Amino acid sequence: xIQLKDVPxxxxxxxxxxxxxxxxxxxxxxxxxxxSESGETNPRIVRSVNPNLARQAATPCPxxxxxxxxxxxxxxxxxxxxxxMKSGKVVRRKVMGCFSCESYFYLSRRGERLITPSEQxxxxxxxxxxxxxxxxxxxxxxxxxxW
Numbered sequence: 762x763i764q765l766k767d768v769p770x771x772x773x774x775x776x777x778x779x780x781x782x783x784x785x786x787x788x789x790x791x792x793x794x795x796x797s798e799s800g801e802t803n804p805r806i807v808r809s810v811n812p813n814l815a816r817q818a819a820t821p822c823p824x825x826x827x828x829x830x831x832x833x834x835x836x837x838x839x840x841x842x843x844x845x846m847k848s849g850k851v852v853r854r855k856v857m858g859c860f861s862c863e864s865y866f867y868l869s870r871r872g873e874r875l876i877t878p879s880e881q882x883x884x885x886x887x888x889x890x891x892x893x894x895x896x897x898x899x900x901x902x903x904x905x906x907x908w
Contacts, residue, residue, distance in 0.1 A: 765795045777812040788826035831907045836872030836900030859883035
């Protein structure tokens with residue numbers, strides 16, 4: 762069950778999404794419903810989706826976020842254990858390129874940041890292109906929402 766405290770800071774809330782056919786499964790609409798139902802009275806700045814976007818039901822919403830849980834990976838301390846030394850530097854550099862910045866690579870490696878499914882796929886592609894039979898090994902997995 763999603764709670765208001767689970768919604769990331771500065772998340773886009775979609776108020777008035779009744780007209781949107783996908784609002785029942787959209788995280789933006791769910792966050793708005795949670796905020797409305799909470800009756801929170803603290804002054805708070807809330808970022809909101811333009812309600813006119815939700816009313817344009819004929820076109821798919823570009824901001825739609827599905828509420829289906831996805832599988833995140835946590836940590837990759839043994840990712841390069843089976844990579845031959847000959848290709849190790851190249852593979853490591855390409856894996857670092859799978860992240861939007863170098864610090865995300867190190868945070869993800871230590872398990873302080875979750876590795877998204879798209880980043881996992883990019884890392885798997887690096888291993889395949891390097892001809893490594895054994896795919897990447899992550900420390901653990903956990904399910905969560907792709908906010």
